[in-house]
Amino acid sequence: MSRFNALKADAHWQKVWDDRRTFAADDSSPKPKSYVLEMFPYPSGRIHMGHVRNYTMGDVLARFRRMRGFEVLHPMGWDAFGMPAENAAMEKKVHPRGWTLENIATMKAQLKRLGFALDWTRELATCEPDYYGQEQALFLDLYESGLVYRKESAVNWDPVDMTVLANEQVIDGRGWRSGALVERRKLSQWFLKITQFADDLLEGLNGLEHWPDKVKLMQENWIGKSEGLQFRFKLNGETAGADEVEVFTTRPDTIFGSSFVAIAADHPIAQALAAADPEVAAFVELCKAGGTSAAEIETQEKLGLDTGIRASHPFDSNWQLPVYIANFVLMDYGTGAVFGVPAHDQRDFEFASKYGLPIRRVVSEGDKTAPEFHDAEAYTGPGTLVNSHFLDGMDVPDAKRAVITRAEAGGWGTGTTVWRLRDWGVSRQRYWGTPIPMIHCEGCGVVPAPRESLPIELPQDVSFDVPGNPLDRHATWKHVDCPKCGKPARRETDTLDTFVDSSWYFIRFASQPKDKPFDKAIAEQWLPVGQYIGGVEHAILHLLYARFWTRALNHMGMIDVTEPFAGLFTQGMVTHASYYQIEESAEGVERKLYFEPSQIARRGDGTAFLTGTDEDVIVGRVEKMSKSKKNTVDPTEIVDQYGADAVRWFMLSDSPPERDLEWSESGIEGAWRFVQRLWRLFDGLAECADAEGADKDLDKKLHRAIAGVAQDIEALSFNKAVAKLYELVNAIERAQPSASRTAAVRTLARIAAPMVPHLAEEAWAAMGGEGLIADAPWPEVDPALLVDDEVTIAVQVNGKLRHTLVMPKGSAKDVLEAAALAADNVVRTLDGKAPKKVIVVPDRLVNIVA
């Protein structure tokens, strides 16, 4: 009996698959097509366990679909533009391109080592001109269709480094390198009109049956359709040429509870006031403090400044409301102005409490109807309108309609739909991204770059010695002649958001001609992606942008697909305990000093210490593997130790794929033991190959497993498929030699093949299987073997289990009832009392109510 030599088998079969191009997808295959895709990785350096888990799941599905007779497209590529390459350039004095390509080479080798059934002939990297040049062409198409425009928008500005910062680079309101307090600064930037598709993107969610509900709900909330009233307040006096201010509200019903009007700091009225009044100017300046992220803005202290302007209530011109400039009002949402109803909006409540503004109840809460409001927080629930003139007695929805009707009849407002979704700002003031193919000419304005000038390539000779965009500082790159008038002009030096790169890569995988972004007919053969797999962290942005991009292409007639991903699966993270010691700096500040798992040993009582010493180490939380916590485990080391199949098996075992998986040494060892156990079954087959006779029980278990594993893989419930394989292996091991057992072992190789493909190929070859097991069909199920003729019936008294009965399947209700009532334990429990009621669920249970 031999041991399975995983390292040898891995290398051998990976070479065979490569040489035969087993997993190259054939566009012209007559088979039904299936497109399985995992989110492509950012080439950050090395593969991490999260990648291994993600790609193993996709791989099992891809291999399974192949066995089921599909022509499968399962490609891989690199989301290769992004900030880390520029950071590496600054810190390690390397070129972003060289750094990225090196990472790609490393990570590709690591992926190949895991034996994924990938079509490497379609590999692409978004940082190559082949790819981003076609992206520039698509950007021009969008521009010509009116889906691209330019507007001012706020960025995080580091006043010391004089550079734009990503939200990630703002830590506690300060620039991560300079430590300077960050402020919001306006910049003219490129935007894509995603809001034009807001309704379509929302409606489209209904058709996505194979998406998780939670992701659909998150997108729905993100798009944030709300119906409301847009209306004008008359102002006492004129400011910036305006004698009115337009506000939007989703709660027009509460209009009689309003006690102030608030406008954004960058509202035109606020700007005009600031120009004339230094006090206002100072306040507007104060509102610019801090970064642009929602979390930061919304947790900031609420600040307001009374402008002295008064607004007339639309239903009572004698009722004057103060107009404030407030830092929590966003210019980007609605009209940049709101009216405040403190009793029924928490933010307004806090604001009114702080500035001593009236708080009036206008919606009843239970029996509370008086206008005086004494609660500690706003009431936002349902109720009846009170203290509201003609609205009194209506419920909230009726009152909303009534106010909108009056406003429209009176000509001072209209019922409107507004969206939380904002247009997509794609300009980035950075080098390592797709250059935006636009030219700025003093005479002609913005001019698109001519198609024949594409790809507009990034210059290679750039320096990262000083902060800021190297493209802007480059001596020659941005200087071009205007395509229209021929005079000297300036190239756009902003690059595209990397989310643009990932918004269409799945189309380019399906078809990648040299002269255009994709071939419509070929791409449509594969699209939409049948199953897309990736992290939940992409539930909103990436997935929404890709949906938008696909719809935009559809809108332009370039593709007959509206939704890019028919099926979506969001997988959990790979986690591990972190280990640290508390270190105190000279100033007395405590900080955690992390250690790698390989440096740690455990004592019997669970405490940990540094290997080779007796220094105690604190065992921290089990959390996402990350370099900063040093709790990562390098997959390649593990694969070299245990083989690809054991790693794959572990990634699929135990934890449901949508939940987090905790990496453990014992887990991978368990997986390795199972691989060896499987091998012993295959290897031992020769000794009893000519065994005869049927084993009906084992036949049943086998066919149950074939059906069950198929169902579980199709549902991506890999942990359940794994459990079913364990059960089958347990059953086979316990069975006596027979023809049934021999058949079960041979079939087992095929059922396990998608998960442990190297072992399966080795076994298949040893058993004299024809061709590759990768090309073998999934075994057929005999439906007759799936039915049981006997069932176990639970017998309950008052819902508590007292007995079980084994009865023929389909036994009549009265038979079951009689058998249940006759059971010893039931008689004892009833203690002579007559049952009040008996509930019988055929083939399942009898519940006696006493």
Add this chain to the structure above:
RNA sequence: GCCCCUGUGGCGAAAUUGGUAGACGCGACCGACUCAAAAUCGGUUGCCGCAAGGCAUGCUGGUUCGAGUCCGGCCAGGGGCACCA
């Protein structure tokens, strides 16, 4: 601050979607094999109890003949928030 998710033995989990809670794996314990160890194989393992039995799915209240599953309130942990990818 806003949106979303999760919570079941010592641990990862399963439960045909309202019908026998704990399949399967890990760990632990006992035993076989061995000079010994590893590997392997067999057994035990939710908690309390000698047993009969009772108690158990984060806490709490409800609906139901019956709740891990449905509804209300709370607690804890996690993900996202538009320039991280």
